[in-house]
């Protein structure tokens with residue numbers, strides 16, 4: 667499928683970012699290069715790239731979707747502030763297929779935890 671100049675740049679932004687950007691943050695970054703781009707264009711391109719398996723979408727309840735490089739890795743999710751941390755657990759497909767007794771297409775693993783900042787906050791309030 668034809669990738670527009672916007673699509674190309676969006677893919678580049680997502681692949682280079684390690685901060686799990688929202689569509690709005692990607693929009694802000696894209697505007698540095700293309701000041702006239704509109705947010706709807708960003709959403710359309712993100713959806714298409716996601717449908718084509720060129721980027722990942724990370725959904726956490728109560729948070730806007732965040733976009734990530736496709737390369738295999740998993741996430742620790744802070745239950746309080748929603749911050750995502752990359753964690754490499756290796757490819758668990760074979761173990762999961764064995765446990766499920768089914769061939770699986772993909773999996774989406776989120777490990778809930780409290781990030782250091784939120785843990786420190788909780789400690790302060792507890793004192």
Ligand SMILES: [Zn+2]
Pocket residue numbers: 744745746747748749780781782783784785
């Ligand atoms: Zn946190």
Ligand SMILES: [Zn+2]
Pocket residue numbers: 686734739740741750751752
């Ligand atoms: Zn990630």
